[in-house]
Amino acid sequence: MAAMKFYCDAERCIECNGCVTACKNENEVPWGVNRRRVVTINDGEPGERSLSVACMHCSDAPCAAVCPVDCFYTTDDGIVLHDKDICIGCGYCFYACPFGAPQFPKDGAFASRGKMDKCTFCAGGPLADNSSEEFRKYGSNRFAEGKLPACAEMCATKALIAGDADMVSDIYRKRIVNRAQAALGKAQQLRQRNMGSAGDMKGKVTN
Amino acid sequence: MQITRNLPNRRKSYFQWMLFALMLVLVLPVIPYIYADNSESSPAVISVPNPGSDLWREVRQRDYPISSSTQISGINSNVLIDSEGQKWREYRIEKLIPYGAYILGAMLGVFLVYFLIRGRIPIKGGRSGIQIPRFTQFARWVHWITAISFMILAFTGLVLMYGKYVLIPLLGPEGIHIPANLSKLLHDFSAPVFIVGLVFTIFTFMRESLINFKVDTMWFLRAGGYLGGKHPSAEKVNAGQKLWYWSLVFGGIAIVASGLVMYFPNIIQDRLLILDAHIIHTIASIFLISFMIVHIYLASFGVEGALECMTSGYCDANWAKEHHDLWYEEMQKEGKVGTRFEDQQKSEVFGQSQAADS
Ligand code: SF4
Ligand code: SF4
Numbered sequence: 001m002a003a004m005k006f007y008c009d010a011e012r013c014i015e016c017n018g019c020v021t022a023c024k025n026e027n028e029v030p031w032g033v034n035r036r037r038v039v040t041i042n043d044g045e046p047g048e049r050s051l052s053v054a055c056m057h058c059s060d061a062p063c064a065a066v067c068p069v070d071c072f073y074t075t076d077d078g079i080v081l082h083d084k085d086i087c088i089g090c091g092y093c094f095y096a097c098p099f100g101a102p103q104f105p106k107d108g109a110f111a112s113r114g115k116m117d118k119c120t121f122c123a124g125g126p127l128a129d130n131s132s133e134e135f136r137k138y139g140s141n142r143f144a145e146g147k148l149p150a151c152a153e154m155c156a157t158k159a160l161i162a163g164d165a166d167m168v169s170d171i172y173r174k175r176i177v178n179r180a181q182a183a184l185g186k187a188q189q190l191r192q193r194n195m196g197s198a199g200d201m202k203g204k205v206t207n
Numbered sequence: 208m209q210i211t212r213n214l215p216n217r218r219k220s221y222f223q224w225m226l227f228a229l230m231l232v233l234v235l236p237v238i239p240y241i242y243a244d245n246s247e248s249s250p251a252v253i254s255v256p257n258p259g260s261d262l263w264r265e266v267r268q269r270d271y272p273i274s275s276s277t278q279i280s281g282i283n284s285n286v287l288i289d290s291e292g293q294k295w296r297e298y299r300i301e302k303l304i305p306y307g308a309y310i311l312g313a314m315l316g317v318f319l320v321y322f323l324i325r326g327r328i329p330i331k332g333g334r335s336g337i338q339i340p341r342f343t344q345f346a347r348w349v350h351w352i353t354a355i356s357f358m359i360l361a362f363t364g365l366v367l368m369y370g371k372y373v374l375i376p377l378l379g380p381e382g383i384h385i386p387a388n389l390s391k392l393l394h395d396f397s398a399p400v401f402i403v404g405l406v407f408t409i410f411t412f413m414r415e416s417l418i419n420f421k422v423d424t425m426w427f428l429r430a431g432g433y434l435g436g437k438h439p440s441a442e443k444v445n446a447g448q449k450l451w452y453w454s455l456v457f458g459g460i461a462i463v464a465s466g467l468v469m470y471f472p473n474i475i476q477d478r479l480l481i482l483d484a485h486i487i488h489t490i491a492s493i494f495l496i497s498f499m500i501v502h503i504y505l506a507s508f509g510v511e512g513a514l515e516c517m518t519s520g521y522c523d524a525n526w527a528k529e530h531h532d533l534w535y536e537e538m539q540k541e542g543k544v545g546t547r548f549e550d551q552q553k554s555e556v557f558g559q560s561q562a563a564d565s
Contacts, residue, residue: 069384086383089391090391091472095296095482098288100282165258
């Protein structure tokens with residue numbers, strides 16, 4: 001059983017919001033709804049980092065646990081989807097979700113919510129794959145065509161990667177190793193410059 | 208339905224209607240436990256770790272507040288990860304839902320057992336045929352508008368809370384949409400009615416619900432005479448009814464205030480506030496619904512002669528003597544026993560069309 005996951009590499013994300021735009025365009029989501037967003041920590045300060053957030057397709061999804069009509073289901077690929085024909089727009093999933101993924105069109109009476117909308121991993125919904133009704137309700141179903149989510153494919157720096165958890169983990173691990181190597185190499189250079197010869201710890205430290 | 212045999216037809220239909228509503232409200236919460244076993248035997252979720260879990264753990268465990276910003280507008284959209292919702296979810300699923308069901312189920316059980324043991328409490332002296340005006344038409348309208356909107360709210364609220372455990376096994380996963388969606392709509396639309404009703408209730412029934420320390424303590428000490436023994440003295444409304452009134456005042460205000468917070472999700476955007484409001488709303492509702500069970504039982508089929516006070520506005524003199532003796536004496540002193548509302552001051556605005564109604 002595959003488990004589709006997103007991963008956003010904070011070392012790479014440059015807060016271009018390309019993924020947000022790609023998502024809006026691909027799925028033609030209603031006004032006011034953003035299935036994906038980019039959050040920047042310590043904006044403009046040293047150590048600034050950005051992360052792109054959407055539904056994480058949790059293995060044991062809180063939204064599904066709390067939904068009073070049980071309209072969530074997890075596909076065989078580990079994608080958490082929901083049925084808009086069953087959803088009543090109560091908003092409980094939004095309160096339970098740690099990532100603020102569920103979104104609501106603001107079209108009900110008394111400033112209430114419409115039916116919940118969230119990231120589908122570009123895998124549509126419970127309706128027939130790539131039917132026009134599916135597109136209208138859930139957006140694009142790239143997954144049925146064997147494609148990955150539009151946001152991840154669009155990401156210019158490949159910060160946002162999507163796919164099977166194992167493969168995503170592999171990519172991520174390689175990056176970590178490369179980074180560690182690069183950092184080590186840099187340390188080596190520094191040491192050589194500061195201490196004279198490589199591997200000789202007796203050199204005089206000049207700064 | 209042997210207990211209804213001696214009621215006039217119209218009363219009987221009221222009675223059946225209330226019995227039906229009560230059964231629905233009462234039985235529903237108990238059903239989840241019949242189905243509880245099925246859900247527990249479902250296969251455990253196979254947990255695949257998220258590649259980014261370390262990163263997310265780090266972002267979450269940073270000391271608040273970290274400054275974070277986003278280009279995307281929305282509720283808390285600049286928050287990366289927020290685990291408050293988890294506490295709320297666990298509280299709701301592990302505490303509110305089961306304990307709420309226990310309380311409501313116990314309440315139903317107690318009154319079922321009580322009914323089986325004691326049966327209907329009759330008017331001991333029989334009906335005298337002499338009537339005393341008890342609730343004006345205005346008071347009755349206020350009562351029924353509040354009561355009906357409250358029952359709709361209670362029922363639809365219970366559907367939202369327990370529908371998942373009751374209706375899905377009954378109607379299937381798709382079948383729940385219609386009752387649940389209807390419940391949410393009805394809940395939203397009866398809420399304003401209830402708010403108006405509650406405000407009027409608070410003012411209409413305030414005077415007779417003021418506490419008379421001596422009489423009311425005595426009433427409670429003797430448990431209202433419901434557990435046997437002599438029926439304690441009571442004023443126009445007894446101490447139990449006063450407690451119901453004050454519960455309704457404070458519980459109702461808590462429900463309305465917390466409900467209003469949840470009513471405008473696009474205007475009130477404080478997530479913590481909404482979560483707290485949800486919990487207060489649920490606790491206050493469970494409390495009031497269980498009290499409503501007591502009230503409906505005792506004021507309809509539990510006590511002979513009680514329901515007619517709120518339907519016709521008149522009560523039987525013997526019933527008054529037995530249940531509200533102090534009030535009966537007062538009415539006697541004022542010479543109101545056997546009178547009609549329209550005999551009293553003609554200027555009284557809300558008492559005029561009494562005869563036509565009854
Ligand atoms: S909506 Fe939130 S809780 Fe549900 S699967 Fe997505 S990230 Fe998890
Ligand atoms: S808004 Fe819809 S999906 Fe979310 S908890 Fe409510 S019914 Fe379920």
